[in-house]
Amino acid sequence: MRIANLISLTALLAACGGSADQKSPAATSDFDVKLTPIVTDTEWPWGMAFLPNGDLLFTEKERGLRYVAGGEGAPAPVRGLPDAYTEGQAGYLGITLDPDFDTNRLVYISYSKGDDAANAAAVIKGRLSNDNTVLEDVTEIFWADPRDTAYHYGSRLQFANDGTLYVSLGEGFKYMKDAQDPKITHGSIVRINTDGSIPPDNPFADGKDGNPAVWSYGHRNVQGLYYDKDTGTLYETEHGPKGGDELNIIKPGANYGWPVITYGVNYDGTVITEKTEMAGMEQPLTYWVPSIAPAGLTMLTSDVYPGWKGDLFTGGMNGPAGLELTRIDMEDGQVVGKESLFDGEYPIRDVIQGPDGHLYVATKNFDGIYRVDVIEAAADGEADTE
Numbered sequence: 001m002r003i004a005n006l007i008s009l010t011a012l013l014a015a016c017g018g019s020a021d022q023k024s025p026a027a028t029s030d031f032d033v034k035l036t037p038i039v040t041d042t043e044w045p046w047g048m049a050f051l052p053n054g055d056l057l058f059t060e061k062e063r064g065l066r067y068v069a070g071g072e073g074a075p076a077p078v079r080g081l082p083d084a085y086t087e088g089q090a091g092y093l094g095i096t097l098d099p100d101f102d103t104n105r106l107v108y109i110s111y112s113k114g115d116d117a118a119n120a121a122a123v124i125k126g127r128l129s130n131d132n133t134v135l136e137d138v139t140e141i142f143w144a145d146p147r148d149t150a151y152h153y154g155s156r157l158q159f160a161n162d163g164t165l166y167v168s169l170g171e172g173f174k175y176m177k178d179a180q181d182p183k184i185t186h187g188s189i190v191r192i193n194t195d196g197s198i199p200p201d202n203p204f205a206d207g208k209d210g211n212p213a214v215w216s217y218g219h220r221n222v223q224g225l226y227y228d229k230d231t232g233t234l235y236e237t238e239h240g241p242k243g244g245d246e247l248n249i250i251k252p253g254a255n256y257g258w259p260v261i262t263y264g265v266n267y268d269g270t271v272i273t274e275k276t277e278m279a280g281m282e283q284p285l286t287y288w289v290p291s292i293a294p295a296g297l298t299m300l301t302s303d304v305y306p307g308w309k310g311d312l313f314t315g316g317m318n319g320p321a322g323l324e325l326t327r328i329d330m331e332d333g334q335v336v337g338k339e340s341l342f343d344g345e346y347p348i349r350d351v352i353q354g355p356d357g358h359l360y361v362a363t364k365n366f367d368g369i370y371r372v373d374v375i376e377a378a379a380d381g382e383a384d385t386e
Helices: 009-015 176-180
Strands: 032-039 045-050 056-060 064-068 076-078 092-097 106-114 119-128 135-143 157-159 165-168 188-192 214-217 221-228 233-239 245-249 286-288 294-299 312-316 324-331 334-341 348-353 359-363 369-375
Touching (some): 045 106, 157 221, 233 294
Parallel strands (some): 294 348
Antiparallel strands (some): 119 135, 157 165, 245 286, 359 369
């Protein structure tokens, strides 16, 4: 694909007078990229985490945890996880490594726990065995408020510099009004210690005005979460309804508005609210109309791709503008453009940076896990066969 010639669907809609985010024009790059398959035996992969030595762990919605030696090739199962509730969007979800994984080999996984009548996202931690075949000494450290729906779990995990763990949570779809209640974990991002206890500086730590674990609220379904260790900034992407997907910077105790304000509408086209902003509610850095269903979020910190260092990347799973990897061009903490990569090729569930500095994406269904490679330009006089 030729990145320099891509024009985002968002920009096209804006030019035609349709609803679009006018604040973020289409960005372009002057080089080519391609997707190189590294793992082909996957079933609904959800989250990925590279070990420091380049080995790969990833979760699958129904099959649990998988291990890939060297980060490329055939995956092997990792035993020891508790049974998950796997109806609808439920299953094994987010994953992250302990900041001290080199010495303690601890892995953290979010999964859907419960049954049809009462279920929610839970977080476990366990030690990856030395032979990478078993998650040992598994302990549950968090379980969100239960619901009776199998949709909108959020479930990305990110560590902060102080060793606390952020967990994103969806509002359970039909419980969207509860996202405005910080005493309930529906539609929130929570912050906990690795033993499940509550950090004393959480905004509602005393429990008077909110759930002690809640860090921010008013979210819909946060499936992208990234903590920038250099600046201490927590970024998230969340699904809007029909339109109104968002990228936000997360602040403690802040209300992100769902469903009181939104740039989207119901799936049947009916209006949820006429308001897109309100005093006391945060505005996104950027948003998508039409939707891409953003999933996974990372910042490029390497020099592998010229001009992309410091930019954010999120997958697009669905919607009129989905099936893509989106580059979010960042300058001085602001979004200055968005670029659709691999537009229309695969629904992308997760994106991370590997130890080699490359971006890796996991597709939503059965397509596999891919490395994003730069296509080298052909030498003068030689045909470019890519």
